[in-house]
Amino acid sequence: MTGEQILHRLRDRFGAAIVDTHEFRGDTTAVVERTALADALRFCRDEPALAFDMLTDLTAADYLKFPGREDGPRFEVVYQLTSLPHNHRLRVKVRVDEDDPVVPTAVPLWPIANWLEREVWDMFGVRFAGHPDPRRLLMYEQFVGHPLRKDYPINRRQPLIGPKT
Amino acid sequence: MSQPTTREFMLGEGSGTGSGQTLQVGVGPAHPAMHGIIRIVTELDGEFIRSADVEIGYLHRAFEKDCEVAGYNNAIPYTDRLNYVSPLINNFAYASAVEKLLGIDVTERCKFIRTAMAEISRICDHLTCVGASAMELGAFTVFLYMIKAREFLWELVEDVTGARLTISYGRVGGVKADLPEEFATKVGAAFKQTREVLDEVHRLLTGNRIFMDRMVGVGALSREETIAYAITGPLLRAVGVAYDVRRAHPHWAYDRVEFEIPTQSAGDNYARYLVRMAEMEQSMRIAEQALALMPGGPVNVDFEGRPIDPAAYVDQGKQGKTEGLLLLPIRLSPNLQGQNRAALERVNADDKRVVLPPKETAYGSIEGLMNHFMLIMEGYGIRPPRGEAYFASEGANGELGFYVISDGSERPYRVRCRPPCLPPVAALHRMIEGEQLADLIPTFGSVNMIGGELDR
Numbered sequence: 001m002t003g004e005q006i007l008h009r010l011r012d013r014f015g016a017a018i019v020d021t022h023e024f025r026g027d028t029t030a031v032v033e034r035t036a037l038a039d040a041l042r043f044c045r046d047e048p049a050l051a052f053d054m055l056t057d058l059t060a061a062d063y064l065k066f067p068g069r070e071d072g073p074r075f076e077v078v079y080q081l082t083s084l085p086h087n088h089r090l091r092v093k094v095r096v097d098e099d100d101p102v103v104p105t106a107v108p109l110w111p112i113a114n115w116l117e118r119e120v121w122d123m124f125g126v127r128f129a130g131h132p133d134p135r136r137l138l139m140y141e142q143f144v145g146h147p148l149r150k151d152y153p154i155n156r157r158q159p160l161i162g163p164k165t
Numbered sequence: 166m167s168q169p170t171t172r173e174f175m176l177g178e179g180s181g182t183g184s185g186q187t188l189q190v191g192v193g194p195a196h197p198a199m200h201g202i203i204r205i206v207t208e209l210d211g212e213f214i215r216s217a218d219v220e221i222g223y224l225h226r227a228f229e230k231d232c233e234v235a236g237y238n239n240a241i242p243y244t245d246r247l248n249y250v251s252p253l254i255n256n257f258a259y260a261s262a263v264e265k266l267l268g269i270d271v272t273e274r275c276k277f278i279r280t281a282m283a284e285i286s287r288i289c290d291h292l293t294c295v296g297a298s299a300m301e302l303g304a305f306t307v308f309l310y311m312i313k314a315r316e317f318l319w320e321l322v323e324d325v326t327g328a329r330l331t332i333s334y335g336r337v338g339g340v341k342a343d344l345p346e347e348f349a350t351k352v353g354a355a356f357k358q359t360r361e362v363l364d365e366v367h368r369l370l371t372g373n374r375i376f377m378d379r380m381v382g383v384g385a386l387s388r389e390e391t392i393a394y395a396i397t398g399p400l401l402r403a404v405g406v407a408y409d410v411r412r413a414h415p416h417w418a419y420d421r422v423e424f425e426i427p428t429q430s431a432g433d434n435y436a437r438y439l440v441r442m443a444e445m446e447q448s449m450r451i452a453e454q455a456l457a458l459m460p461g462g463p464v465n466v467d468f469e470g471r472p473i474d475p476a477a478y479v480d481q482g483k484q485g486k487t488e489g490l491l492l493l494p495i496r497l498s499p500n501l502q503g504q505n506r507a508a509l510e511r512v513n514a515d516d517k518r519v520v521l522p523p524k525e526t527a528y529g530s531i532e533g534l535m536n537h538f539m540l541i542m543e544g545y546g547i548r549p550p551r552g553e554a555y556f557a558s559e560g561a562n563g564e565l566g567f568y569v570i571s572d573g574s575e576r577p578y579r580v581r582c583r584p585p586c587l588p589p590v591a592a593l594h595r596m597i598e599g600e601q602l603a604d605l606i607p608t609f610g611s612v613n614m615i616g617g618e619l620d621r
Contacts, residue, residue, distance in 0.1 A: 025265050025554045054395050056557075057566060057583040066572050067551075080555055080566070080583070084392065084406060087413050091555065112395040115591040123229075138222035138620055147230055154227075154234055 001088055003028030006050065014040055019095070029091040031076075037094045038104040044081055044090065045109055052081035052090060055106065058116035060124045064150040074098040075126050079106070096126060105130040123148035187215055190602070194223050198301050198606050202616040203590075205597075205605070212601045217594040221619055228621040232580035236546040237263050237337050240580060245331040247582060247618040250293050251286035251561045253322070255618075256335025261416060262556035262567035263337045263577075266549040269516050273418075273460045275339050280418040281455035282334070283558075284448040285322065285352070288359065289315050290561030290613075291399075291441045291448075298438075298610025299370060302379050307366055314362035317355040324351065337547055338520040339513030342504040349456040356449050363445060370438070380435035384596040384608030387432065394592040398563025398585055399440045400612070404432035410559040422454040434611040519547050546575035562586045562613055584618045 001009075007021045010030050017036035022029050032040045044052040057080040063069045073095035081090045094103060105128040106113035117128040118137035125146035127134065136143065140160060145152055188209045193199030202223040208215045228247065232240040244255040257279045264271060271279075296311030319329045324345050326332035334341050370376045386396075388404040401408055407426045411419040427443030429436035506523040513520040517536050526533030539545045549571040557566040566583030589612045596608050 024552045025268060027553070027555055029553075053392050054397075056395055056397075056564060057555075057568065057581070059568065059581045059583075061570055061579045061581075066578060078568070078581075080568070084408055089555075110395065111390075111393050112588050112591055115587065136222075138225040140222070147227065154230055 001049065001086060003088075003090075006030075006088065006090055009047070009050065010040065010043075013043055027091055028089065029093060031093045031095065034094050034096060034103065037092075038106075040092065041079065041106055041109055044092065049086075050083065050090075051085045052083045054082040054084060055110035055112055055116070056080040056082045056089075058106070058113055058120065060120045060126055060148075062124060062148065062150045075101055075124060077103050077120065077126060101126040102129050104128070105132075107132060122146065125149065192602075192605065198609060200614065200616055202620065203609075203614065205593075207597075207602065207605075209602060212603070214597050214600060214602060214605065217597055219590060219593050221590060224616040224620040226617075226621065228582065229580055232577050234576065236575050237549075237577060238547065240577065241335055242331065242333045244335075244582075245333055247584070247621065248290070248560060248562070248565075248586075248615045249330060249617045250615060251283075251290040252330065252332050253286040253326075253334060254283045254558060254560050254565060256333065257283055257417070258556060258558035258560070258565050259567050259580075259582075260335040260337045261558065262554060262569045263547070263549065264519075265556045266552060266554040266569050266571055267337075267516075267519060267547070268550075269338060269519060271339055272513065274343075275513065276417045277455045277459040278340055278344060279335075280422065281352075281452045281459070282322070282325065283417070284452040284455070285318050287448045287561045288445050289318050289322075291445050292318075292359075294561075294610070294613040295366070295438060295441055298607060298613075299366075299376070301606050301610050302376065304370065304373075304376065307369055310362050310365055310369075314359045317358050321348075321352055321355055324348065336513070336520070338516060339509070343508035344459075349459075352452060352456060356453065359445075359449065363442065367442065371442075377435065379604075379607050380438060380611075381433060382431075383434050383600065383604045384611060385431065385433040386592060386596050390592065390595060391432065394595075395588045396563065396592060397588070398560070399437055399444065400432075400589050401563065402426060402428045403436035403440045405430040410557050410564050414557060416556075416558060418455055418458070419451070421458065422451045424451050434607050437611045544575065548573060548575050557583070560585045560618075562615065562618075563588070582618070582621055584621065586612065586614050586619050590614050590619055 003023050006028055007030055011018050011021070014032070014036050017033040017040070018030055019033055020031040044050050058078070060075055060077045062075055063072065064074055075096045075098070076093050077096065079092040081092060096103060103126060105117060107117070114133060115137055117131055118133070118135060120126050121128065121134060122136040122139050123146055135141070139147070142160065143158055190207050190209050192205045192207060194201055194204045199205070204220040206218040206220070208217070228243050231243055240259060241256055244259045245252040247255045292311040292315045296308040300308035322332060323329050325348065326334040326341065386404065388406065391401055391404045392406070397408065405428050407428050409426045412426060424447045427440050427447065429439050504523065506525045509523045521540055522533040522536045527537040540547065551571055551573040553568065553570040555566055555568045557564050559565070563585035564583065565585050568581040568583065569577055570579040572578040593609065593612060597605050
């Protein structure tokens with residue numbers, strides 16, 4: 001399916017819950033309402049015409065300092081989906097506010113989401129409701145803050161042993 | 166989190182006698198087979214692993230954060246240090262992601278160079294993986310043979326990039342320099358020796374009783390689970406899925422070379438070994454074809470006029486004697502081999518907003534100098550339009566993706582590396598649970614965990 005057909009399919013099924021769609025440089029993106037995210041991801045995986053059987057990547061971005069988006073929802077959680085049977089790709093995004101950075105988990109759909117969601121929690125402080133094992137992935141448990149947030153200074157040091165700055 | 170224990174072990178604890186008592190054993194991070202950067206907390210019942218918890222992050226160096234504080238090309242040396250066994254693929258994949266965001270296309274010759282060099286890197290990676298995991302099973306000879314073969318290939322890499330490991334050869338819009346003279350001949354000689362080594366290793370390992378006993382049926386993962394864990398690369402092809410980013414989403418020159426996608430169906434360590442061995446042969450085929458089809462002719466073309474000394478050239482430029490200076494070829498220092506104007510024009514995209522001008526132009530004309538400064542100075546540089554792009558390439562371990570977001574400034578707003586060896590490590594506990602502790606070693610070897618890329 002072409003990107004336009006995939007987006008058409010999603011809009012047909014979810015209507016206004018698809019907040020925004022765009023195609024840029026050949027990448028197809030759909031921005032989904034948080035309340036519809038779990039259903040939309042399940043639809044993407046289970047609908048035979050879409051059949052996105054692989055969650056290639058799950059990450060997030062902090063739009064705190066992005067020109068023109070300083071006031072909007074701060075975080076975007078990004079799902080890169082790949083379909084092996086159809087060889088097409090889709091990027092699904094969901095926007096979440098800083099006050100309530102919670103997204104439903106995708107672990108029941110794709111087990112790889114377990115580690116990827118732990119990394120997003122670790123790096124951005126976005127929580128995943130229903131995650132079976134919500135620990136940090138890369139940093140240590142004693143670490144304070146979320147290093148990939150735009151307001152985390154790059155030169156802050158938090159060594160486990162030795163002098164702190 | 167497991168609590169450290171100081172008590173004495175109870176008689177019969179973890180003896181596998183069905184007493185129901187289990188013993189917790191932490192493997193790594195100091196265990197040599199864990200590469201010093203992975204900790205696996207295993208719960209043992211006798212020799213059998215009942216459950217395992219894999220902990221990563223010991224080599225986290227904030228790659229993604231570091232990318233956000235400097236220009237687009239400044240991230241190239243960091244990408245060397247992701248998968249440090251095949252850094253060329255990382256370089257090119259990152260550069261291609263930024264090119265996709267910019268909407269520019271590189272030259273034909275550059276595409277073929279990227280293809281050939283990426284395949285040489287892939288062979289290095291597979292040689293290291295197979296050799297090291299064979300060594301961990303006691304086959305030290307295989308390790309030495311394969312490292313010898315890798316040495317031949319690293320000499321090729323050194324010839325092209327000037328370095329062996331941290332090569333920083335990719336550039337947004339092209340590559341650092343053109344290939345050296347007679348490169349295809351050198352590749353032919355190195356491949357001949359590599360093929361001999363592969364033949365030898367086949368005779369040593371494939372069908373070897375000890376090797377088969379440790380590998381066949383060990384560490385297997387089902388096809389459904391492999392896909393659900395988003396595992397790509399040799400591990401996906403070992404369960405019979407002929408998915409390869411080079412074929413599925415052709416980039417660089419992969420649509421113009423012939424190659425096969427080797428697959429196996431068992432999905433165990435032995436199948437992964439066979440896939441990797443077959444892939445090395447395919448990679449050599451691709452590299453040979455890419456070098457044979459490479460457009461642009463020889464590196465040194467005839468110029469009018471005699472090559473002059475670079476110092477004298479710069480002097481003339483400083484004195485304002487720039488009349489005709491741009492037409493003169495100069496003799497560059499060996500450090501800049503392959504970077505004269507004609508060579509760079511062949512390999513770099515024709516876009517002044519992205520590619521640094523050749524040194525002759527930078528020193529020989531005010532326009533070139535300004536162009537150089539506009540790309541290098543603080544506050545200037547490559548400025549992709551606002552937007553985002555995801556570019557996937559086939560790394561040695563699977564799909565290597567870069568997701569780059571631009572806010573229109575000269576620094577990337579966000580760079581995300583999709584590490585190909587994270588999914589198999591995330592699924593590692595599924596491969597080792599229920600098997601013996603000793604099987605952990607070959608399974609972990611077949612996953613080919615590369616810490617730089619796993620922890621970033």
